Amino acid sequence: MKKCTYNYVINLDSLLKSFAMQRVIVVGNGMVGYKFCEKLIARSREYEIIVYGEEPRPAYDRVHLSSFFSGSNADDLLLASRAWYVENNIELYTSELVTSINREEKTVTTHLGKTDHYDCLVLATGSSAFVPPIEGVERNGVFVYRTIEDLHQITEYSKGAKVAAVMGGGLLGLEAAKALMDLGLKTHVIEFSPRLMPRQIDEDGSQVLAHKLTQLGISIHTNKGTRKVEGNGKLEKLEFTDGTSLSIDMLVISAGIRPRDELAKASGLCVHARGGIVIDENTRTSDPAIYAIGEAAVYNNTVFGLVAPGYEMAEVAARQFTGDSSKTFNGFDMSTKLKLIGVDVASFGDAFGDALGSVPIIIHDRRNGIYKRINISEDGKLLLGGILIGDASQYNLFHQMVVNRIPLPAQPESLIFGRGEADEGAGLKSLPETAQICACENISKGDLVFHISEKNVTTLDGLKENTKACTGCGGCTPMVNDILKLTLESLGHTVKKTLCEHFEYTRQELFDLIKVKKIKTYDSLLNVQGKGDGCEVCKPAVASLLASIWNEPITHQPTIQDTNDRYLANIQKGGTYSVVPRIAGGEITPEKLMAIGRIASKYNLYTKITGGQRIDMFGARVDQLPEIWEELINEGFESGHAYGKALRTIKSCVGSTWCRYGVQDSVSYAIFIENRYKGLRAPHKLKGAVSGCIRECAEAQSKDFGIIATEKGWNLYVCGNGGSRPQHARLLVNDVDTETCTRLIDRFLMFYIQTADPLTRTATWLNKMEGGLEYLREVIVNDSLGIGDQLEKNMTELIAHYECEWKKVVESKELRSQFSHFINSDETDSTLSFVEMRGQKYPANWKSSPQQ
Amino acid sequence: MEIVKELKTYTEDNTNGVKIWFKAARVIDFPENGGACVKYKGLQIAVFNFSRRKEWYACQNLCPHKMQMVLSRGMIGSTTGEPKVACPFHKKTFSLQTGNCLNAEEENISIFPVKVEDGFVYIGFTR
Structure with a gap:
């Protein structure tokens, strides 16, 4: 009863407030739409925010979409849970598409027929994938790569496919190629222009990138125009304008984006001839009550197809709502760094050396797959831009040198010859306070230094929390960390890598202390040198030290070990363990091979050859481990320590x-x-x-x-x-x-x-x-x-x-008794579940949390 | 999944509301400064023996991050004095006093009162 009353009060309160509050409707709940909400509530609580999103789930991280294939689930990608919207009094309607705007009445209507009034409207409708008008693109097996739903469909279809192609060798196309490769498909990339990533990198850079990708098993076809998507119902092959063809089972089109401006167009807002809602430097459209941000917007004849400029527009728009016009959107530096399929690619400033008199300096190291190009000014004083492939560790520094016009050293070529990493710290020191470090959140070096020196923030996590730096793409993390270290050092702090809150020593110091004081257990070390109760950081670290110094059986102190060491096996999805006996040098007799086969078969274990030339047996319940090892030891095996550091x-x-x-x-x-x-x-x-x-x-x-x-x-x-x-x-x-x-x-x-x-x-x-x-x-x-x-x-x-740790366990009744799921029952965990694939068992996939 | 749902319906408990004190196991059956899993009706409860502090805590065995029945196998410890457990899978940590996730935005976990009498560990349930 009590709880009900409480809820009622809150609702009434917000109801009363709403009479006075302005209603802001945000159309679109993508990354930029979400960022606008976040920025607005951080600046003002005077607005009632209502969000309509066409997709079924709240805004998610589209930039890292391909991680969905390498194990992340949809929830991992969410930028904020539904609870966040509730907590911040934002009304969120998902799976609800706004279909029209009545600018005179100031209302929007959704596909469900609902009409809603606004005082201000923010269009963050994003973009859709551009599908070129090629004959046959409507066939089954042709997909675009844009939303989680697209990924679901691609995943589903891929199960019956072997060979796939991506049309478009741009940034997103190569991401899509990685996704297809992760799905186990033979992957081709078809690019119309003569090189990959034509907007970011030059011909030679593209060759290095293409070579690397080819080594990874992706076939690259540049200079290929597609004439026809051929097939009988579903697609079977692509026919090219040069008369050649390629047999494939599925096609993913990533040939660019088209701003979603249909809603704006229908309501008579000014849109660009090539698509996109025209905005001014305050992100305002031709109707002063309507703003547009993100990929749906066009500023100065340009659509900005990256997340950072979208976030910048969200910031400008949010400030407008609080009457702050001090910051305007004036286009955006499209410099970018990313890791494509494990290959670093970066492009910054004037990447192609278009500026008058620009002089390129180039390293083209085919052997190591590294290409570095810097363009310097005619007088050799300034860095104008460049391209880095294969090793982009200097990107942040170079980018800052361009943006802040930092003078070049006397021999500018020294920047790219040699590893150059040692200079990074020196480079950071010379950066001005205004240098932008985090492009996504627009955090300058000065902001970071201020938080470190004035607000006593001394950890990377603290900086993330207080400034939001590193929380977008994460690319600036190493640089933020370096600035933290440099600033702390300059403040006279000794920057010491203590283990955690329980030990104010480095690992090396603890090593010496344990040795000199002849400490044998975690508890006594904590008593003598530490404080508190320990944690999941210091326990395994100390366990490793004790083992490295005394090499006493780790089973004497089971609860300070990581779970793998505690159970002397590797925990796997679903909570079962895998077992790896030692097969030294990868040499094994037929008899021992048969013994492994017999034991795996008896306990119904999934078997796989490891990368280290041995055999891993998966799916053992914790209570089965001692029995399995007893049999293995009888056959002459010993522990393979696959579970240990x-x-x-x-x-x-x-x-x-x-x-x-x-x-x-x-x-x-x-x-x-x-x-x-x-x-x-x-x-x-x-x-x-x-x-x-x-x-x-x-x-x-x-x-x-x-x-x-x-x-x-x-x-x-x-x-x-x-x-x-x-x-x-x-x-x-x-x-x-x-x-x-x-x-x-x-x-x-x-x-x-x-x-x-x-x-x-x-x-x-x-x-x-x-x-x-x-x-x-x-x-x-x-x-x-x-x-x-x-x-x-x-x-x-x-x-x-x-x-052999396992021999000790098998021989000890007391140690064996620790291997059971329940302490008060011999039953096994009834929640374990398996599926079958290719004649062996696999754990059922991660279950998603029931709340979302 | 049934078990999961049932667990979810449990609300935070306190000793006053306890109707059943379930006799789980002997104190000496539990590892020192570590946990074990107790079966109670259809539920799995992780029980932790903080021997250093001479305290006991109990929570659901299910980690809400990837819905795995493993918290009892996690390492325990404290952060600024607050007792916590770290899931062995991805090291999400949960307060054993409040059930709150301490290092990520995961759902809270259910916690249960524990008492020790005559060398036995009891867990308190409302039903």
Whole structure:
């Protein structure tokens, strides 16, 4: 009863208020329409806001639409939940399309026949995909790439398809190509013009990009005009104007956008001849009570098809509502940086060098797939613009140099030759206060510095919360972080990477403390050096330190381990676990293969070969783990530590034993190394490989440590990485014998374990190391610090303490009892559910939250 | 999913409204500074033993982010003194005092009162 009364009061209150409040109707609930609401309520609560959106769900992040295919669900993409609109008194109507405007009466009518009155109207109707008038585009299997509904349809149709094409090699087209590739389709990109991304990059840049994409398995066809979409009902092939054709099962058209101006046009607002609602610098249309923002609007004969200028218009419009005309929309810098299918692409300022007297400086590194072009002014004093492909790490700096007219160094070419990363900090320092850092939210360096120095914001999260920087596309995050660090340092703060609120020490300091004070448990460390109750950050970090220092069984302290380490298995979707026995070097006897097959079959486990040459068995319930391991151990297997931040596998090629090219026995060495370091815990997972000759079939240069056989011995490479930011391992030493090689790996691994930050792979560790590879080589190979013997001794101790964790569990009744779903019942979790695909089981997909 | 719905209908509890004190398990069955899952009727309840603080907390076992029955396997700890649990899947953290999600915009979770008597752990339910 009480609750009802309360609700009633609120409603009555808002009702009374509404008599005095102006009604703002926002037509369109896309990214820009949403941003307008956010900006308006931040400035004024004097308006009643009503939003009509044609799509079934609230505004979502269209920029990251392709992440939908790589696992995100629709809810992850929402910019704000429905609850947000309610909390801010915004009336949101989804699945309701505004069909007409009566400007005299100041009303809008929706497709449901509802009429609503406005005092001010904001048109954020966005754009639709342009479908060129090609014969046959109406066939089944032809899609556009614009909304979540489009994605649903594409996903559904792709199940019966093998080959797909994207028409349009622009920004969005390449995003769509990635999506199709993620769906497992052979993907072609058809571009009418002679190059990819014709609006952003030049011919040579396009070639580098095309080459990279081809390597990833996407076929690129430029200079191809499509004449006809051929097929019998559904589409079967594309016919081109040059007489060639391409057989495909589905087509996604991404040939540009058309502003949605039909509503404006029908109500007599001024629209552009090529489409788009004409606005002035205050985002006002030809009717002073109506504004237009985002991709539906045309300013100065231009449609702005990016989110940042849309947000800028939303800001200008929101200010108009509070009588603030100090900020106007004057066009927008269309500089952009993005990661396309894992390839960095950036284009900024005068990218093509159109300005009079502009001089290009170009690096074209085909081998590494890097293209960098900067255009400098005739007198060599200013950077005008440029293009970066393959490595866009300098984009932020260059962009700021252009925008703020920062003088170039004496040798401007030095900007793009060499890695240039060391200069980034210096570049930031020279930026003026007005330099725009976050383009989406229009945050300047001065805004950030103000929050850091005057408002005592000292963390990146704090800056995000207080300024909203980094919350749009996220591209400015590294730069904001650098500004935070620089500013804190300049304020005399010692910028120290403490673990979390419970320990005011760095990982390396804790390493020394644990060692010197001979601390063996998390609790005693927290008592002596920390405060509070710990958390999910410091517990696993300390657990890893304890394991790296004492190598005592982690099962002694189960509740400080990450869930994978706690249950000695990898948690998977649905809450079951996967099991990976060690198969050192990838070598396995037929008998052991059959044993895995028998056990997997008995427990109905899904099996898959891993990237590290072993076999993963998925779908084990927590209570089955000890039984499965008991059987595996009886067959001679031991833990593969796939669950730990620990040594995983040493991959190998067959080497000189079988291969006609092999020069050393890579398999034997790989098995030796894997058994030597098995169970070794580190700040992050560790992977290695041994190749038997220069052909490098084991891909050792993508590993934390990789060994490649030579006629004389082994070359040792370190600090390589696959994953999201691949990095080749660097040559540490060449032509060493087996014993030396092993000794150097001992030192290298121990040095990494002792000095790296938590969850830092070796590649990042090296990138951050002062002095880089040269320094590392000095320490490891030339023993410049005189710690070589100590590192080797520490490693020997760790190796001597190795025990198979699973063997201990299987043999202990007490430890086994921890592997049950319920503490008060032997029943299993009844919510587990599986589906079948290709003759094996899979977990049912993530369930969505019932509220939305 | 049935279980999910039933759980959702539970409102925040306090000891006064408790009608049933369910005898879940012995204190010594629970790990120190960690949790375990208790089955009660059709429900799964995550119960946490904060041995350092000599406190006990209970909440739904379901993480609302991806609807997974796993919170009892999460690491526990505190942030500025407030006891919390971190979901093992994506490290969403929830206050065990209020049920609020602390590091993301997820739904709140249901929490339940816990008492310890004669070496046994009891969870309080309204029905």
